[in-house]
Amino acid sequence: MGQAPRTIIDKLWDAHAVTTREDGQTLLWIDRHYLHEGSFHAFDQVDRRRARVARPDLTFAIADHYVPTRGRAGGIANLEIARMLAQLEGNTLRHGIRLVGLDDPRQGIVHVALPELGLTLPGLTIVCGDSHTSTHGAFGAYAFGIGASEVAHVLMTQTLWQKRPARLQVRVDGVLPPGVCAKDIALTLIARIGADGARGHAVEYAGSTIRGLSMDGRMTLCNLSIESGGRLGLVAPDATTFAWLAGRSSAPRGDVFDRAVEDWLSLASDADAAFDRDVVLDAADIVPTVTWGVSPEHAAPIDAVVPDPAAIADPARAAVVADALAYMDLRPGQRLRGIRVDRVFIGSCTNSRIEDLRAAAAVLAGRRAVVPGLVSPGSSAVKRQAEEEGLDRIFVDAGLEWADSGCSMCVGMNGDLVPPGERCASTTNRNFKGRQGQGSRTHLMSPAMVAAAAVTGHLTDMRELLAGRH
Amino acid sequence: MQPFRTLEAPACALARANVDTDQLIPARFMKRSRAQGYGPVLLHDLRFGPNGEARPDSPLDRPDRPMPGVIVARRNFGCGSSREAAVYALLDYGIRCAVAPSFGDIFASNAVKNGLLPAQVSEAEAEALLASDWVLDGRPVVVDLAAQTLTAGNRVVTFAIDPVWKTQLLNGWDEIDLTLAQADAIARFTAADALARPWAAPADAGGGTA
Numbered sequence A: 001m002g003q004a005p006r007t008i009i010d011k012l013w014d015a016h017a018v019t020t021r022e023d024g025q026t027l028l029w030i031d032r033h034y035l036h037e038g039s040f041h042a043f044d045q046v047d048r049r050r051a052r053v054a055r056p057d058l059t060f061a062i063a064d065h066y067v068p069t070r071g072r073a074g075g076i077a078n079l080e081i082a083r084m085l086a087q088l089e090g091n092t093l094r095h096g097i098r099l100v101g102l103d104d105p106r107q108g109i110v111h112v113a114l115p116e117l118g119l120t121l122p123g124l125t126i127v128c129g130d131s132h133t134s135t136h137g138a139f140g141a142y143a144f145g146i147g148a149s150e151v152a153h154v155l156m157t158q159t160l161w162q163k164r165p166a167r168l169q170v171r172v173d174g175v176l177p178p179g180v181c182a183k184d185i186a187l188t189l190i191a192r193i194g195a196d197g198a199r200g201h202a203v204e205y206a207g208s209t210i211r212g213l214s215m216d217g218r219m220t221l222c223n224l225s226i227e228s229g230g231r232l233g234l235v236a237p238d239a240t241t242f243a244w245l246a247g248r249s250s251a252p253r254g255d256v257f258d259r260a261v262e263d264w265l266s267l268a269s270d271a272d273a274a275f276d277r278d279v280v281l282d283a284a285d286i287v288p289t290v291t292w293g294v295s296p297e298h299a300a301p302i303d304a305v306v307p308d309p310a311a312i313a314d315p316a317r318a319a320v321v322a323d324a325l326a327y328m329d330l331r332p333g334q335r336l337r338g339i340r341v342d343r344v345f346i347g348s349c350t351n352s353r354i355e356d357l358r359a360a361a362a363v364l365a366g367r368r369a370v371v372p373g374l375v376s377p378g379s380s381a382v383k384r385q386a387e388e389e390g391l392d393r394i395f396v397d398a399g400l401e402w403a404d405s406g407c408s409m410c411v412g413m414n415g416d417l418v419p420p421g422e423r424c425a426s427t428t429n430r431n432f433k434g435r436q437g438q439g440s441r442t443h444l445m446s447p448a449m450v451a452a453a454a455v456t457g458h459l460t461d462m463r464e465l466l467a468g469r470h
Numbered sequence B: 001m002q003p004f005r006t007l008e009a010p011a012c013a014l015a016r017a018n019v020d021t022d023q024l025i026p027a028r029f030m031k032r033s034r035a036q037g038y039g040p041v042l043l044h045d046l047r048f049g050p051n052g053e054a055r056p057d058s059p060l061d062r063p064d065r066p067m068p069g070v071i072v073a074r075r076n077f078g079c080g081s082s083r084e085a086a087v088y089a090l091l092d093y094g095i096r097c098a099v100a101p102s103f104g105d106i107f108a109s110n111a112v113k114n115g116l117l118p119a120q121v122s123e124a125e126a127e128a129l130l131a132s133d134w135v136l137d138g139r140p141v142v143v144d145l146a147a148q149t150l151t152a153g154n155r156v157v158t159f160a161i162d163p164v165w166k167t168q169l170l171n172g173w174d175e176i177d178l179t180l181a182q183a184d185a186i187a188r189f190t191a192a193d194a195l196a197r198p199w200a201a202p203a204d205a206g207g208g209t210a
């Protein structure tokens, strides 16, 4: 008697269930716990109970949210920021947790740098006090963001009580048109199902288009799962995953790696496994997409126009759109292509990996940006690789600033801010009001689209700038 | 954790959808320790202008209204980042219950862990509350968690909440104690798991990744 068919989500869940209570809550074992500077509230809770960290060997800290991206070698001038980093150092040292600190050659954004070390593997449960932890689902891991009280719980027990999520499969089949990338898939999906469209669900991305994505592309796609409200997003591991992982310092080696690959191959949804919901996209229909409003669901193809609240029947929705347009200083019916920008930002855990930088550089090569901009690679390793490939020269020659790695202008905690009222074309993940700084206006898009906006000074279909280049 | 049973307090109406956690507490305030109190920075940029002046259209700090203990908003309240500080800001301001048609998952979970009730109502009921004179006049509404009702004058609204969260809020349970009581089950799990998944431990544990 075979087992009932299961989705990859169920397989991962079942493999980590320690015990299930009568009320349905399951105690999940956590394989990896990632920390950053924001963990201080959780450490305060641990200390208040005079508790120990249960498994420091499975806990890894990295400095990213507050780290300076400029003039780093000269020390940290801002005392409050220095205090945030010292606090992380103190907390991790006291509890015997390994820290990748500011000066470490492996430093970077948690969701870029820790996969590079081979810490993120298929079949693991991974948590971090950060909503974009879904990124690690790209490897076929069950990875989700948690709040400070849950961080404290994991620190003290290496487990977490969870309710089994509903399952959503997003299938994308076919070939993406030239210049269209994972960011466009994600923004198209979010615009289609809404910023809360996947709420309460764990998402599997499947289909031939997804299989064709590189690990960098898969990480971008899974990263944005939270922007449609998904608990997590993942892709079943395959040869692309295994090749990426082989040889990384914390990944299994030799026989253990072979054994792992054998196990990982079974991490796929059974052919007849049922999902609670299905969404299907056709790759051929996806085009370069940008946001116009203050939620990632406010996204549209670059050749569309800004929506008109007067044309929206539902008054609550019309009010939301009118409010967004007022904040963004846009007119109903205005063409997206042509909206002027004041600056650009290339970075964040969404789009700061080597392929992202290559895509932006391909547009910028031999051109000048007409607006200022900042490029912050996702990790020090990405930075070194980009410099080996000469990408830094392309950015600098174009007039953009080439900085160190960190969260930077994604959230502005380190002081990299978009000034009030300014409009920024950004490769990040949130166009929320004030996200990049008080009064900042953010348009989300892919790295190549940001590069195109830098060159023209307005939102642009980057395919026009690539025409004839390849 | 402080149990939540009933609450009688004025409500404030925040007629906005997708009130994300960046709005609930802007990132620049997140360096604060909890001891400093997060109430003054709740919804900071909706309350105060660029020079710290009170905004005339602020939903909070109305001199003509009593302090609210309930907040009513449109869909997807608390979406966005996992920052638990968004919940601290609400609590430190005095708000113990958020009412909306839907909530960001992580926000709702953070809320329950801190004794703040996320009460889910239909879109129509949220709109009715947002427009209700009773709410707008700052008269007290009554929240009864056991009955899952919110009463504003003669309007009685039923709200939904996950049954597990309901029990947790009613009891004020400490999850850590519950988990520590499972120590044997955890030990059995890890022993079996080490054999089943020999590759799951970091290859250079205790070594290279320091």
Ligand code: SF4
Pocket: A064, A065, A109, A110, A111, A130, A132, A348, A349, A350, A406, A407, A410, A411, A429
């Ligand atoms: S880059 Fe932005 S979204 Fe990613 S972890 Fe840092 S602050 Fe969060």
